[in-house]
Amino acid sequence: MRVTQTMLSNNMLLNLNRSYGRMSKLQDQLNSGTKITRPSDDPVIAVKGMGYRRDLGRVEQYTRNMNEVNNWIxxxxxxxxxxxxxxxxxxxxxxxxxxxxxxxxxxxxxxxxxxxxxxxxxxxxxxxxxxxxxxxxxxxxxxxxxxxxxxxxxxxxxxxxxxxxxxxxxxxxxxxxxxxxxxxxxxxxxxxxxxxxxxxxxxxxxxxxxxxxxxxxxxxxxxxxxxxxxxxxxxxxxxxxxxxxxxxxxxxxxxxxxxxxxxxxxxxxxxxxxxxxxxxxxxxxxKQLSNNEDVDYSKAITEMVTSESIHQAALSVGARIIQQTLVDFIR
Missing domain, CATH: 1.20.1330.10 (f41 fragment of flagellin, N-terminal domain)
Known part of the structure; x- marks a missing residue:
């Protein structure tokens, strides 16, 4: 298959966008402290989180009921x-x-x-x-x-x-x-x-x-x-x-x-x-809710540093690919 300059440029831009996406997701996790910021990020985690929050809501209501019970007794x-x-x-x-x-x-x-x-x-x-x-x-x-x-x-x-x-x-x-x-x-x-x-x-x-x-x-x-x-x-x-x-x-x-x-x-x-x-x-x-949703900061930071290094390497390689013109080939 013949690989053209346009293909190289398009693939480079696609990979850069993916790299930006990974870093953006990691940045959101570090900022929010949770693994997901919207249900579409991970539907399984989102559904489990809803169940845990429902359980916590019931516990809070039962605790309020306990105060009423103590008052009566x-x-x-x-x-x-x-x-x-x-x-x-x-x-x-x-x-x-x-x-x-x-x-x-x-x-x-x-x-x-x-x-x-x-x-x-x-x-x-x-x-x-x-x-x-x-x-x-x-x-x-x-x-x-x-x-x-x-x-x-x-x-x-x-x-x-x-x-x-x-x-x-x-x-x-x-x-x-x-x-x-x-x-x-x-x-x-x-x-x-x-x-x-x-x-x-x-x-x-x-x-x-x-x-x-x-x-x-x-x-x-x-x-x-x-x-x-x-x-x-x-x-x-x-x-x-x-x-x-x-x-x-x-x-x-x-x-x-x-x-x-x-x-x-x-x-x-x-x-x-x-x-x-x-x-x-x-x-x-x-604890179950925390394990389900809370981000592991050490892991996320490590991944963020790794992604940044990869992204910088991709930019360096991309700069060499994009700067190639017809004049460069004639030379």
């Missing part, structure tokens, strides 16, 4: 701790009231404090995080206790009628749909396909507490019918009431509060395990 545990402290005070007052040396007026004063504690516990049952009630199940926009109509003389509230019927002694559930029940589980997703319950069963717990507080208040009422309660009757509030209620005295109530707090503590331990798992997942995915 910490607030619930703090509220239950307050209730537990109040029940200790109720126990002290009942022990004091059970003494027959107390006059009706003294028991009436104890009743006044019992009524105030009852209202305080009702307020605690309506604890909110932001604008959400934490003890109202999935119906977080409604309080667990609402004002009675007409209002009770002692200022106490009643279980929200939208949830339950409350006869002053026991809770009678009327919620047919679990999604609107006050004891329905509030679930928050913390990992792929894993959800954690963040609320406590408020209606049963606080309903039984309120029922007990109402009984104690009635026992200490000077105008009680058929007459003032005896010390034995008052002492039964410490542990001895008999009814169909699951928790009908201070001992059972306090044990129920402790059980609920233990349950919340166990969930908190699991939350810590899930946070560690998310942290490890984030590190793993970030």
């Amino acid at each position: 910490d607030t619930t545990d703090e509220s239950l701790n307050q209730v537990g402290e109040q029940m200790k005070r109720v126990r002290e007052l009942v022990i004091q009231a059970a003494n027959d040396t107390n006059t009706p007026d003294e028991r009436a004063k104890i009743k006044t404090e019992i009524d105030q504690i009852r209202q305080q516990i009702q307020d605690v049952s309506n604890t909110k995080i932001g604008d959400r009630y934490i003890f109202s199940g999935t119906n977080t926009d409604k309080p667990l206790f609402v004002d009675a109509t007409p209002p009770n003389a002692d200022g106490s509230k009643i279980i929200n009628a939208d949830y339950q019927l409350y006869d002053g002694t026991n809770i009678i559930s009327t919620a047919a749909d679990k999604l609107t029940a006050p004891n329905a589980d509030v679930q928050i997703e913390v990992y792929d396909g894993i959800q954690l319950q963040v609320n406590a069963p408020g209606a049963d717990l606080f309903g039984n507490i309120d029922s007990l507080m109402g009984k104690i208040s009635n026992l200490l009422d000077p105008e009680r019918v058929p007459g003032p309660a005896t010390s034995e009757e008052i002492s039964k509030a410490l542990g001895g009431f008999t009814s169909n209620s699951k928790s009908d005295d201070i001992t059972n109530i306090h044990n129920k509060i402790l059980e609920t707090q233990a349950d919340m503590g166990a969930r908190q331990n699991r939350v810590e395990l899930m946070e560690n798992r998310l942290s490890l997942r984030e590190i793993s995915v970030t």
Whole structure:
């Protein structure tokens, strides 16, 4: 095949363009720190990178969910701790009231404090995080206790009628749909396909507490019918009431509060395990993304120096080829 001067010139220009292209790509990698600047550079790397970024996005969302879980659990545990402290005070007052040396007026004063504690516990049952009630199940926009109509003389509230019927002694559930029940589980997703319950069963717990507080208040009422309660009757509030209620005295109530707090503590331990798992997942995915996209600077710089040397050699050879003219051949 006859090789002409035009062919030599065209091939030289083509090779120079390719050399410029290689150096331009290496320069882009060094400037951006990534192997590709557009999907067309390497579709495989681009697709893998999209998957890794999607995984990181999920991890970030689950981490935000964990903050919400911690908020719910910490607030619930703090509220239950307050209730537990109040029940200790109720126990002290009942022990004091059970003494027959107390006059009706003294028991009436104890009743006044019992009524105030009852209202305080009702307020605690309506604890909110932001604008959400934490003890109202999935119906977080409604309080667990609402004002009675007409209002009770002692200022106490009643279980929200939208949830339950409350006869002053026991809770009678009327919620047919679990999604609107006050004891329905509030679930928050913390990992792929894993959800954690963040609320406590408020209606049963606080309903039984309120029922007990109402009984104690009635026992200490000077105008009680058929007459003032005896010390034995008052002492039964410490542990001895008999009814169909699951928790009908201070001992059972306090044990129920402790059980609920233990349950919340166990969930908190699991939350810590899930946070560690998310942290490890984030590190793993970030490393995979780095291995997939980040440029190896030492390798890229070496290639860049090599390409520049080759390019300079090509320019030197090209200069000799292009400068040849017909006059040079005649000579």
